[in-house]
Amino acid sequence: MLLKYSLLKKPIHDIVLVGAGNVATHLGKALKDQGYHIIQVYSRTLKSAKILSSQLNAAFITDIGRLNYNADLYLFCLKDEALLPVLCQTSFTDQLLVHTSGTIPIIVFQGFSNKYGVLYPVQTFSKTRRLELNNVPFCIEANNPETALILENLVSGISKNIIFMDSEKRKLLHLAAVFACNFPNHMYLLAEEILKIKDLSFELIKPLILETAAKILEFDPKNAQTGPAVRGDQKILEEHLHMLKNLPEIQKIYTFVSNSISTQMKSRE
DSSP: HHHHHHHHSSOEEEEEEOOSSHHHHHHHHHEEETTOEEEEEEESSSSHHHHHHHHHTTEEESSSGGGGOOOEEEEEEEOOOHHHHTTTOOOSSSSSEEEEESOGGGGGGGGTEEEEEEEOSSSSOOOSSSOTTTOOOOOESSSSSSHHHHHHHHTTTTTTEEEOOHHHHHHHHHHHHHIIIIIHHHHHOOOOOOOGGTTTOGGGGGHHHHHHHTTTTSSHHHHHHOOOHTTTHHHHHHHHHHTTTOHHHHHHHHHHHHHHHHHHHTTTT
């Protein structure tokens, strides 16, 4: 790392976080732990700005017009739809600009600076849950070799899983992540709703959820799949649909997903 830093004209030290949500909270703390100085936190919400800035010993602002332009790096951790509107309110000259989105192309920064990149962590973040980032994939994209080197060095102390990836591949990865993370979590919510019909606790299926997640680390998805749709057990499928007659939306999801499982399994035989 020291050799790589010696090649850089100006190593990163001072960082401004533009955003104070889940991603900003985790990355801000991780960067602070690595010795980087978070000098300012921006959030349109006063409460979020205050909380994160106090955790990072940084100044905070809720007015983007008061942005400190003397930092070495500006890390944008915003909702996708908020990034460009916030950028359009700034007056950057040639500062290093980086966003953390899985879907926004790197060219969003064109016209705002000549140095920019993307740092996309493939993980789900919640402010109140501590995470070990050592094995989390960090996807890097940069508009020039020096910026790529800066971002690689920035992340190398946080994670050993660093991948260089262009915008199109990153967008596809994000889509896959939605299927692998957000959709299953929604299924947990629906499972909880089903359990409540008979006042059953969601705690009853947590060991099942943990084992399902653990299996995928050992088997590929096809070999890990179980259940009536895999077995072609039409009697159970029909019984389940009958049990969901008062929950038509969940009934539709059950039918669609069961058919998808059956089709996928048949196509791979």
